[in-house]
Amino acid sequence: MKYIKCILLTILLTPAISHAIFRIYTGTIGQDNAEFYFDDEYAFYLAGKEHQIKHLSFISKPNDMFNFKVYYANSFEKILDKIVIENFDRGIFNHDADAYQYLTGHSLNGDKINLHEIFKYKKYDEHSLREAEFNNIDYLQQHSTKDFYFKVIVSKKKNEEANIVGIKIYSKHDGKLIQTITGIKGCEFHGYVNIVTHEGFDYNFDGDNNDFYLVKDRYHGPNRTAEYYVYDKTQQQFVKLNLEGNAFRFDYEEKEATSYKNCPGKKGNDYILLTDDFKYIGNNRYKKIKTECLYNADGHVNKDNNRYEYRKQRACKPKEIKACRKYIDTNDYDDY
Incomplete structure (x- = not known):
């Protein structure tokens, strides 16, 4: 695919x-x-x-x-x-x-x-973390689509990190504000790179390619989370997709999206790969159609080809799937 x-x-x-x-x-x-x-x-x-x-x-x-x-x-x-x-x-x-x-x-x-x-x-300053407080600051984003550019709305309380609480969307044709999205939660502010666009993004498969995603926790690394937005030409506004998961990949031929989540296993060299497949069913909505979970055990470096491999692989047990869904990855991959 x-x-x-x-x-x-x-x-x-x-x-x-x-x-x-x-x-x-x-x-x-x-x-x-x-x-x-x-x-x-x-x-x-x-x-x-x-x-x-x-x-x-x-x-x-x-x-x-x-x-x-x-x-x-x-x-x-x-x-x-x-x-x-x-x-x-x-x-x-x-x-x-x-x-x-x-x-x-x-x-x-x-x-x-x-x-x-x-x-x-x-940011990354102890005094600012404790004392800084502000509400509804608009911050321009680097990425834009062919028709729109974006500003995230940022707020911060004392002793908390700055978070994105909304998005303002502007027309490139005349600079007018065409939509404000509010009620965003759990989205860490990363400056001008929170919104990501690409000329190939078309999450509702309508050929419009004004779609984007909002980075919620980290730029890169496994288990990234994001909110995905599509431009609905009929409504002439952006709509948030009902996709919940990690590190999504989209199959534009099959009109599917797959979430990939990595979780630790019982031992330090074990890991779990949990995937959820979603099918696009129209009207800016997806439906989960399949879940697969693979437990990879006894990871090691193969001396013959110098590759990292696992000696055993099996389907996950129900309790392992449940634990992986609850797992919160707190590793800060952006520091690497």
């Missing part, structure tokens, strides 16, 4: 996670209003009436008078512009949350840049 995996295309752009300062700036580039969304020195922004997300890429060459190159967010093929921020120090910007409340500079095209900070949040 032909599977298309939901792969985050932004992993190479994501800095190593030991700290992260999220900032939002608003202001002007030339005569155009602009809004910039920073994760350390990585940024995505909107400016003027173009309604296309642009990427600010840091220039590390010391002999270049400009700090950043500008690309469209979905392409690095063509440099659109260059920007210099006056007195910009990458190390200070990435570690001192109180620095750079204002950004001034100019572009290669000759436009003056004047920005002021309206929001900041330092």
Whole structure:
């Protein structure tokens, strides 16, 4: 079967996670209003009436008078512009949350840049975890579809991590807000990479390809969880699919989706693979049609071919299936 995996295309752009300062700036580039969304020195922004997300890429060459190159967010093929921020120090910007409340500079095209900070949040910081508190902050996402771009709505309570509580969806044609999704729970905020799109995503098989998924816990690694949304052309709005599971793969020929969950076995070198198959039944709904569970025992490295193999495999017992469904994977694969 032909599977298309939901792969985050932004992993190479994501800095190593030991700290992260999220900032939002608003202001002007030339005569155009602009809004910039920073994760350390990585940024995505909107400016003027173009309604296309642009990427600010840091220039590390010391002999270049400009700090950043500008690309469209979905392409690095063509440099659109260059920007210099006056007195910009990458190390200070990435570690001192109180620095750079204002950004001034100019572009290669000759436009003056004047920005002021309206929001900041330092993730992976004990003081911020204890004391920071905010509600309903809109944060632009890197990925967009052919017709829409997205902002996640972020809130945080004291002594809790920042979480996504909603999504705002905008038209690329005129920049108007066309839908707000609320009531999202259990979704950790990861900056500009929480929403993932791809030109091949078509979860309701209608040929529209404006569909996306919302990362709930981690970018990559096994047992990822996400919410899947499709654009319903009849309703002219996005609808959440009734898919519950892990690390879904979609079969576009069979119109099926499969959830893959890995769980530990009784011993350290045992593991369980639990799969659930769902069939698309129309009207933006899926139905579970099959469950398989395989217990892999006595994992070892085969000295003949240097591959990791299991000496025994069998069907899972009912209590093992039940335990695997309840298993919560707390490993932080994003730190690797």
